[in-house]
Amino acid sequence: xxxxxxxxxxxxxxxxxxxxxxxxLPHLKSLGEKESRKLVxxxxxxxxxxxxxxxxxTHGCIAALLSNxxxxxxxxxxxxxxxxxxxxxxxxxxxxxxxxxxxxSQPLKKQLxxxxxxxxxxxQAAILFNRDIPCKNMIHWAKSxxxxxxxxxxxxxxxxxWKNVFPEKIDFFRGRDGDPPNNxxxxxxAILRAIVARGLVCSGLLPTxxxxxxxxYNAYCLADDIMEPYxxxxxxxxxxxxDRGENFLELGKDIKTQLLGIATVDVQFEKNRSPxxxxxxxTTSSLAKCYEGTIRRINYPIMKNFETKRGSGFDxxxx
Amino acid sequence: xxxxxxxxxxxxxxxxLPTETKKERSIASKxxxxxxxxxxxxxxxxxxxxxxxxxxxxxxxxxxxxxxxxEKGHIGIMTVTDKQFGMMELFYGKxxxxxxxxxxxxxxx
Numbered sequence: 001x002x003x004x005x006x007x008x009x010x011x012x013x014x015x016x017x018x019x020x021x022x023x024x025l026p027h028l029k030s031l032g033e034k035e036s037r038k039l040v041x042x043x044x045x046x047x048x049x050x051x052x053x054x055x056x057x058t059h060g061c062i063a064a065l066l067s068n069x070x071x072x073x074x075x076x077x078x079x080x081x082x083x084x085x086x087x088x089x090x091x092x093x094x095x096x097x098x099x100x101x102x103x104x105s106q107p108l109k110k111q112l113x114x115x116x117x118x119x120x121x122x123x124q125a126a127i128l129f130n131r132d133i134p135c136k137n138m139i140h141w142a143k144s145x146x147x148x149x150x151x152x153x154x155x156x157x158x159x160x161x162w163k164n165v166f167p168e169k170i171d172f173f174r175g176r177d178g179d180p181p182n183n184x185x186x187x188x189x190a191i192l193r194a195i196v197a198r199g200l201v202c203s204g205l206l207p208t209x210x211x212x213x214x215x216x217y218n219a220y221c222l223a224d225d226i227m228e229p230y231x232x233x234x235x236x237x238x239x240x241x242x243d244r245g246e247n248f249l250e251l252g253k254d255i256k257t258q259l260l261g262i263a264t265v266d267v268q269f270e271k272n273r274s275p276x277x278x279x280x281x282x283t284t285s286s287l288a289k290c291y292e293g294t295i296r297r298i299n300y301p302i303m304k305n306f307e308t309k310r311g312s313g314f315d316x317x318x319x
Numbered sequence: 320x321x322x323x324x325x326x327x328x329x330x331x332x333x334x335x336l337p338t339e340t341k342k343e344r345s346i347a348s349k350x351x352x353x354x355x356x357x358x359x360x361x362x363x364x365x366x367x368x369x370x371x372x373x374x375x376x377x378x379x380x381x382x383x384x385x386x387x388x389x390e391k392g393h394i395g396i397m398t399v400t401d402k403q404f405g406m407m408e409l410f411y412g413k414x415x416x417x418x419x420x421x422x423x424x425x426x427x428x
Contacts, residue, residue, distance in 0.1 A: 002372060002424055004422065004423075004424055004426065005424060005426070006426050006428065007426065007427045007428065008427075008428045009427060009428070010428055012428060018352065018355045018356045019356040019357075019358075020355075020356075020358060023428060025428060038428075039360060040422070041357075041358030041369075043358065044358065044372075044422075253427065256427075257427060260427075263424065264424050
């Protein structure tokens with residue numbers, strides 16, 4: 001079942017009442033008691049974003065949200081997500097899964113990274129394809145990725161992708177502190193990262209220990225790995241905003257709504273289709289099984305099937 | 320659309336519980352409290368409702384209510400789609416009243 005996303009951009013007082021999240025909105029007080037108070041069942045909440053400096057949240061409320069596997073995201077003064085809070089105890093066989101994850105061999109991690117890069121490049125290619133931009137080279141690169149991606153096809157594909165994906169009138173250079181629409185991408189990725197981290201925790205994995213990312217300053221290495229093939233879904237939303245000619249220089253409420261919609265975007269797997277928030281759990285639980293050694297492939301969504309046949313050297317790992 | 324007015328269900332619980340003795344009253348108030356804790360909201364005295372985004376989710380809550388059933392009493396459980404729910408006409412005295420909003424997947428406060 002798809003869980004709800006709550007975004008608070010106004011002053012609010014959040015507390016717990018009969019196991020429900022009680023939301024008190026002082027700015028609506030003038031409309032009367034009924035309008036300014038709302039109850040949301042804790043168990044229906046998946047993500048909660050606190051995007052105002054005047055939000056008060058009780059400890060009981062935080063604890064109840066976390067014990068229900070909800071991700072709590074906090075934002076800074078400039079309204080950009082800065083932190084998230086996740087449960088420690090997201091899965092019943094937590095420590096066993098941690099152990100498998102920690103003991104994962106280098107070749108396994110490299111194979112998983114190979115699959116991740118392939119899925120990412122193919123999804124980026126799908127975006128280009130849908131915009132009538134040549135993408136044959138991308139598909140070729142995706143097929144050529146070797147275990148651990150020693151040739152850095154990921155980087156090559158990214159350079160080509162970012163150079164071509166935006167309309168020509170936008171002089172785009174992708175960078176964390178770059179000019180708009182980088183701000184939209186960053187916001188979307190931050191939300192996506194929280195969704196991925198939540199999925200990982202729900203599947204009993206440590207989001208800190210990555211398969212490829214290993215920056216010692218990064219607390220969410222694994223989330224950054226697993227979100228790679230999902231990034232193009234954010235790109236798609238951002239491209240839609242640009243194509244419609246909306247003003248994207250500032251992160252308005254309307255744009256935020258669209259970016260937060262990432263949780264409900266439909267993602268297509270080999271056999272089934274589900275909203276991204278639910279689909280991610282398919283991916284993370286398949287990853288947990290990879291660590292366990294019961295399966296060999298991470299289940300990533302594919303945006304378009306480029307008829308890359310199984311067994312043609314594309315689907316098989318090389319070692 | 321995955322979330323639409325035909326898939327979203329509202330679970331309604333109607334109950335009449337005996338409140339003659341102190342013990343019966345305590346059982347009745349316990350039942351009321353338990354369903355509140357499950358996310359039901361009071362619609363009228365002894366009519367409670369809860370939004371569920373799918374049939375599966377509705378079944379979960381129906382089963383929970385079934386497990387809470389007291390020994391004595393008359394209880395009805397019913398589901399309607401959001402479409403049907405939205406067609407209800409509500410009055411407060413003679414004045415027409417608005418229906419409770421359908422919770423959305425994404426809500427901005």
